[in-house]
Amino acid sequence: MAQKIQAVKGMNDLLPVEQKDFKLTAAFWQAFEDTVNRWTKRYGYRQIRTPIVEQTGLFVRSIGEETDVVGKEMYTFADNAGKTSLSLRPEGTASCLRAVVEHDLTYNAPQKLWYMGPMFRAEQPQKGRYRQFHQVGIEALGFEGPDIDAEIIAMCADLWAELGISEHLTLEINSLGNREERAAHRAALVAYLTAHENELDEDSKRRLKTNPLRVLDSKNPALQSICNAAPRLLDYLGEASQQHYAGFKALLDGLGIQYVENPRLVRGLDYYNQTVFEWTTDKLGSQATVCGGGRYDGLMEELGGRSTPSIGFAMGIERLLLLVHEYGRLNADVVPDVYVMQQGEGSTLAAMKYARELRAAGYDTAQYSGSQKLKAQIKRADQSGAHFALIVAEGELSDGTVTLKDMRGTHGQVTVPAQDLIQTLQQWKSE
Numbered sequence: 001m002a003q004k005i006q007a008v009k010g011m012n013d014l015l016p017v018e019q020k021d022f023k024l025t026a027a028f029w030q031a032f033e034d035t036v037n038r039w040t041k042r043y044g045y046r047q048i049r050t051p052i053v054e055q056t057g058l059f060v061r062s063i064g065e066e067t068d069v070v071g072k073e074m075y076t077f078a079d080n081a082g083k084t085s086l087s088l089r090p091e092g093t094a095s096c097l098r099a100v101v102e103h104d105l106t107y108n109a110p111q112k113l114w115y116m117g118p119m120f121r122a123e124q125p126q127k128g129r130y131r132q133f134h135q136v137g138i139e140a141l142g143f144e145g146p147d148i149d150a151e152i153i154a155m156c157a158d159l160w161a162e163l164g165i166s167e168h169l170t171l172e173i174n175s176l177g178n179r180e181e182r183a184a185h186r187a188a189l190v191a192y193l194t195a196h197e198n199e200l201d202e203d204s205k206r207r208l209k210t211n212p213l214r215v216l217d218s219k220n221p222a223l224q225s226i227c228n229a230a231p232r233l234l235d236y237l238g239e240a241s242q243q244h245y246a247g248f249k250a251l252l253d254g255l256g257i258q259y260v261e262n263p264r265l266v267r268g269l270d271y272y273n274q275t276v277f278e279w280t281t282d283k284l285g286s287q288a289t290v291c292g293g294g295r296y297d298g299l300m301e302e303l304g305g306r307s308t309p310s311i312g313f314a315m316g317i318e319r320l321l322l323l324v325h326e327y328g329r330l331n332a333d334v335v336p337d338v339y340v341m342q343q344g345e346g347s348t349l350a351a352m353k354y355a356r357e358l359r360a361a362g363y364d365t366a367q368y369s370g371s372q373k374l375k376a377q378i379k380r381a382d383q384s385g386a387h388f389a390l391i392v393a394e395g396e397l398s399d400g401t402v403t404l405k406d407m408r409g410t411h412g413q414v415t416v417p418a419q420d421l422i423q424t425l426q427q428w429k430s431e
Contacts, residue, residue: 010123010131012318024321031332032321035162036116036136043155045114045138050095052118056085062094062299064270066210073121088120092137093271093296093312094303100141101305110142116317128287128319138293139312141300146244149275149295149311150251156279156291156313157257163320164328165281169290171257173277174265175245177237179298182273185236186212196226216264219286232263241274248275271296275311283323290323291315335385336366338425339407341377344394351392354402354421358390361422382407388425404428 007013014026040047056076063070075088089095092115105111116136123129138155140148153171160166176182190212197205204215204223216227237245252259259277267276276294284290293313300308324330338358342351351367358365366384368377374391381389391403402421405413406428416424 008131010125012130012132023325024318025332027334028321028325028330028332029317031330032317032324033116035159035330036114039155039159039162040114040138043112043151045112048096048099048113048115049117050089050092050099050115052089052120053086054089054095054098056087058094058098058303059087059090061302062097062271063091064211067270068211068214069121071210073123075120075122090121091119092117092135092314093139093299096137096139096312097141097300097303097305097310100139101300101303104305106142106300106306106308110140113139113141115139126287128284128316128322130318134317135314136317137312137314139310141310142308143311144309146248146251146275149248150255150257152293152311152313153252153257153277154255156315157255160279163324163330165323168281168283168323168327169279170281171259171277171279172262172265173249173252173259173275174234174262175237175241175248176233176266176273176276176294177241178273181236181238181241182213182233185231185233188231188236189213189216192230193226199223199226211270213266217266227264233266234263244274267292267294271299271302273297277313279315281323283327284319287319289316290319333385335364335387337363337386337429338365338388338390339381339384339386340365340367340390340392341374341381342368342392343374343377346397347392347394350397351390354390354392354418357422358425363425378405381405388428390421 012022014024014029016026018025059074060070065071069090074090077086078084079086096113096115100106100111114137116134118132118134120132123131125131138152140152157166160169177185190208193200193208193212193215197208200208200215201220201223204218204220207214216230218227265276265278272294274295274297278289278292280288281290282288291313293311295311297309300306300310340351340355342348355365355367366386368380378389387408389405389407391405393403396402396415400418401415402418403413403415404421404424409428411428
């Protein structure tokens with residue numbers, strides 16, 4: 001027997017049933033996708049789809065060469081000709097904005113865009129962190145004021161409420177100011193951390209040389225006192241940045257959205273400025289962040305487009321659905337409305353025709369395939385969870401009748417004229 005080939009570590013199959021080590025099913029996933037489609041439409045966002053492979057330079061330029069994502073986690077390879085370095089996308093914003101710039105989508109008007117799809121990072125897999133993971137992303141391009149910042153927060157809050165997980169998520173916010181303010185803070189932070197360099201762990205020492213702001217994001221308990229006493233970026237904000245941040249908070253207060261100000265919240269990508277935020281939970285172990293984002297007002301220009309104020313966020317679908325699976329609600333039922341069975345000579349073709357008629361009338365219809373006796377077919381119908389069963393029997397073909405069975409209600413089993421099939425089902429379903 002040939003040796004089995006298994007999936008790549010950290011890249012999961014989505015099956016019709018739960019797996020021992022991965023509880024999310026394809027039906028649960030599809031129910032979430034349907035919810036996202038309705039949710040984004042309500043807010044006026046339009047979908048964009050981009051390739052999963054991009055030129056490596058796109059991520060180096062947008063995310064930052066010294067970030068952990070680019071430096072350690074990207075899947076990068078040469079194309080067949082060996083002339084171009086390509087990478088599997090590690091996040092969606094850069095790809096989305098590359099497409100916007102390339103096709104000049106913001107030429108006439110601002111854009112509200114959303115996307116959903118797989119991302120790739122070479123990380124150590126664990127619960128809620130995978131090498132192929134999936135994100136839903138929102139990008140609002142061409143909006144300058146704090147009102148759009150508050151709107152996308154409200155948008156998230158609406159989704160959490162719909163999924164039944166609001167009480168398990170905390171909104172953390174901060175402001176990173178503009179480029180000049182960040183540079184002034186960076187200089188003060190580097191001086192402070194250099195004075196404490198002997199107390200830093202090896203990862204923080206590396207970040208001190210490459211991306212010092214990320215040192216503040218360290219989860220090492222031994223470094224918390226050092227991080228807490230570090231210079232705060234909020235103290236370096238100018239008047240315009242302070243007004244934007246204050247306006248953002250005032251709108252959240254007015255909408256009744258609770259938040260926690262976290263001066264150490266910096267996000268992991270270089271392109272952020274002004275408003276940043278994360279929705280976190282304590283229900284997924286160390287993988288606390290379910291959704292995060294912020295402003296990136298300079299990124300469009302960095303990628304060759306016009307200067308465009310922009311804000312967005314991404315949520316990790318796997319983490320979010322693990323939370324929903326355990327604590328929330330999502331209707332993932334895939335049971336048919338009608339289960340069609342057949343018995344006797346000539347009944348198979350007739351059953352297929354009735355099944356097509358039912359589907360055309362809007363009923364999700366499953367049909368038995370095989371040659372088992374009717375008793376076994378009824379057992380299959382019951383296992384399917386179908387609300388109704390249709391029995392097409394040889395003896396009824398000549399007189400144009402069929403048998404309907406109410407599998408979950410009080411109507412029992414009745415024989416009706418074939419032309420009354422849809423009408424009878426509609427009546428039963430409405431009662």
